[in-house]
Amino acid sequence: MTKEIETKTLMIASQVFETMFFIPIEVQQEDDKRGDDTLRFFSAFFRGEIGFSGKQSGRLVVSIPIGLAKTMASNFLGLDESSVTHSQVFDVVNELCNVVCGNLFARIDKKTVWTLTVPQTREVTGYTFENGFEDDSLIVRFYAEGYPVHIQIRFTPSG
């Protein structure tokens, strides 16, 4: 199941980044260690979070360096990067969470009605990525425009 979710998340991320932001993603290979540490080198991130519930419940979190988020917002809105507002970047990260999460669970189980919460994005400084969740969360890593992107999925234990 974990491998299936990881594969589907990457497929959806690839589709979403190309369709919405015109940015291809580069999937991290297993022997590529960059993703484990590179996010630590950024002083600040945008961290978008959305809850889901259906057959299972939990949270999906997207962590994106600010520079990449601005480029994504600029491409999405068709505006010059210098004219994109902070609020618009937040909106775009929210939408990214919404689209990735909605598509992921529709592909995992189309017959189930999955309910998503309203996504929320905040700026996180001095952030060590691994502290965001407990160890049992699934972390899908890839690069876009040379920036590392992490998508974390954590299911709430049942019972």
Place this chain on the structure above:
Amino acid sequence: MAYNVLIVDDSQTMRKVIRKTVSLSGFEIGDCWEAGNGQEALDILRTCWVDLILTDLNMPVMNGLEMVKELVKDEIYRKIPVVLITTEGSEPRIEEAYALGIKGYIQKPFYPEAIRDTLLRIMEAPHHD
């Protein structure tokens, strides 16, 4: 022929992108209004003539399905074609939306061509009401 369009989505940014994408797709827009939820959309309908509604599903205050349920209660509003533009992909919810009377469904992320083809199919149908 230009159509008056009402775009309903709780994200202002998404509303702007949908508006722009629809325009770029070659579908001709006359007047265009935006609402942040279903209730705001119903308020706009009281004063504006709308030919087509493009709506998200998950929104605060009044969601897309609740809005459609209100629309079908009204003799005039029920004739306005409603198209869902949403991340929602679960079959039971989409089937419920069609059963309520929506005319089309576009899943995000979308290509402009998908929007154009869907909207033209609906608006150029002989009796879209």
